[in-house]
Amino acid sequence: MPVIRTLSKVAKQALLNPGCGCQPITVAVRTISFSPRQVTSDASFHSVSFSETDHPKVLITVFRRECFSSSSSCVFKCNFLFHRKRFGNKNVILSDIRKPPSHVFYSGPFIYSDILDYKNLREIVVNNRITWLVHYSALLSAVGEANVSLARDVNITGLHNILDIAAEHGLRLFVPSTIGAFGPTSPRNPTPDLCVQRPRTIYGVSKVHAELMGEYYHHRYGLDFRCLRYPGIISADSQPGGGTTDYAVAIFHDAVKTGKFECNLKPDTRLPMMYIEDCLRATVEMMEAPADTLSMRTYNINAMSFTPEELAQEVQKQLPDLEVTYDIDQVRQAIADSWPMNFDDSNARNDWGWKHDYDLPELVQTMLNYIGSDSRIAQTN
Numbered sequence: 001m002p003v004i005r006t007l008s009k010v011a012k013q014a015l016l017n018p019g020c021g022c023q024p025i026t027v028a029v030r031t032i033s034f035s036p037r038q039v040t041s042d043a044s045f046h047s048v049s050f051s052e053t054d055h056p057k058v059l060i061t062v063f064r065r066e067c068f069s070s071s072s073s074c075v076f077k078c079n080f081l082f083h084r085k086r087f088g089n090k091n092v093i094l095s096d097i098r099k100p101p102s103h104v105f106y107s108g109p110f111i112y113s114d115i116l117d118y119k120n121l122r123e124i125v126v127n128n129r130i131t132w133l134v135h136y137s138a139l140l141s142a143v144g145e146a147n148v149s150l151a152r153d154v155n156i157t158g159l160h161n162i163l164d165i166a167a168e169h170g171l172r173l174f175v176p177s178t179i180g181a182f183g184p185t186s187p188r189n190p191t192p193d194l195c196v197q198r199p200r201t202i203y204g205v206s207k208v209h210a211e212l213m214g215e216y217y218h219h220r221y222g223l224d225f226r227c228l229r230y231p232g233i234i235s236a237d238s239q240p241g242g243g244t245t246d247y248a249v250a251i252f253h254d255a256v257k258t259g260k261f262e263c264n265l266k267p268d269t270r271l272p273m274m275y276i277e278d279c280l281r282a283t284v285e286m287m288e289a290p291a292d293t294l295s296m297r298t299y300n301i302n303a304m305s306f307t308p309e310e311l312a313q314e315v316q317k318q319l320p321d322l323e324v325t326y327d328i329d330q331v332r333q334a335i336a337d338s339w340p341m342n343f344d345d346s347n348a349r350n351d352w353g354w355k356h357d358y359d360l361p362e363l364v365q366t367m368l369n370y371i372g373s374d375s376r377i378a379q380t381n
C-alpha cells in the first residue's frame, strides 16, 4: 500500500515561518497508511529538506474573473498578484481553463489545467514541486442552479481530484467555502461555525461536501486542510460570476457608468459581505497560521452585513443622482432568503487573530475610487 508521510509539528512550524532563519534541516517524518485512490506509481515520499521550501510553492486554481479582465486597476487587487507579492512571482503558479490576458503571463507562470483532469493536475504538482494548493475553481450559486450537472462535476468531482492530489503529495490545501453552505434551517442572525447545514442549492451542497471531505482527510490521512467560509466578495474588477451576491458588485459599475441600477434582490435582503483585500489577507493569514492555533479546520469570516437599500444609500452619499429600481430574480431571491444575514466569525478572531479592515463606508469609497478612475482612463483612451 502506498504510504504518505506527514511532517512532525516542529517541521510544520518551520514551514509555517519561512522567514524564521531556520537552517536547512532534514526532517523526521511519521508514516500513515494512505489509499484514498489507487495510484499507478509509488506515492511514497522522501524526507523533506527545508532549504527547498523556504517559500511555499503555490498552485492557485484562479479566483475571481477580474484576474482575467484587462482593467488597469486589476494589478492592485488581483488574487494572484497578492500572493505573488507575498511569496515571489515564480513561486505562485496560476491555472484555469480560460486563456488569461497578457499581464497574467508577464507577472509569473500560468498553466492550463482542467481540475477534472486528475493526471494533468498531478503532473503540474510534481513537475513544479508544489507545496501549497489554493483551490478556487467552482461554479457559484445561481449559475450552479442553471447547470446542476456541470456544478456537480466541477464542485464535487473536481474537489475529489484536488483532495487526493493534496493528500498524496503532502500539500497544504486551502478550499474556500461560503455563506451558501448554510440553508433555511440554519440559524441566520447570526450564523455560528457549527450548526445545522442543509443548503438547498447544488453549490451549497457541494461546499458542505468540501468542508466535510477536507476535514475527514485531515483526520484520516493527516491532510493539512484549511477552509474559510467567505461572505459575498466585492471587488472592483469582477465580472458577474453567477453568484447571488453579484448585485453588490454590479451596483458600483452601473452607478458610475449609467447613474442607474436595477437590483435583482429585494431592498431589505441582508447578507454578509467583504471587500476583496480583506478576503485575500484572511486567506493568507489562515494559510500561514501555526497549526496549533487552529481549533477547527473550517471557519466563518466576516466584515459587514448590509441590504441593497443600505448599500444604495451609502453609494448615493457619493453619487446623489443614482437611481435604484428593483426587479426581483426569484431564483436568486429564494437563495438569498435561505442564507445567513449575519455571520459569527468569533472563532476566527479568537484563534488566529482575524480582523477586517473595510466596513461599508470604506468599501464604497474604495470601489468608487477604483471604478471611477478606470472609467476616466477608458474615456481618455
Ligand SMILES: NC(=O)C1=CN([C@@H]2O[C@H](COP(=O)(O)OP(=O)(O)OC[C@H]3O[C@@H](n4cnc5c(N)ncnc54)[C@H](O)[C@@H]3O)[C@@H](O)[C@H]2O)C=CC1
Residues within 6 Å of the ligand: 061, 062, 063, 064, 065, 066, 095, 096, 097, 098, 113, 114, 115, 116, 135, 136, 137, 138, 139, 140, 154, 158, 176, 177, 178, 179, 229, 230, 231, 232, 233, 234, 240, 241, 242, 243, 245
Ligand atoms: N465570489 C464570491 O463572492 C465568493 C466566492 N467563493 C468561492 O471562491 C471561489 C472562486 O469564486 P469566484 O472567483 O467568484 O468564481 P468565478 O466564477 O468568478 O471563477 C471560477 C473560476 O473557475 C474556473 N473553472 C470552472 N470550471 C473549471 C474547470 N473544470 N477547471 C478549472 N477551472 C475551472 C472558471 O474558469 C473561473 O475562472 C469559489 O470556490 C467560490 O465558491 C466563496 C464565497 C463568496
Ligand SMILES: CC(=O)[C@H](N)C(=O)O
Residues within 6 Å of the ligand: 140, 141, 142, 178, 179, 180, 203, 230, 231, 232, 233, 242, 243, 244, 245, 246
Ligand atoms: C456568496 C457566494 O458564495 C457567491 N458570491 C454566490 O453568491 O454564489
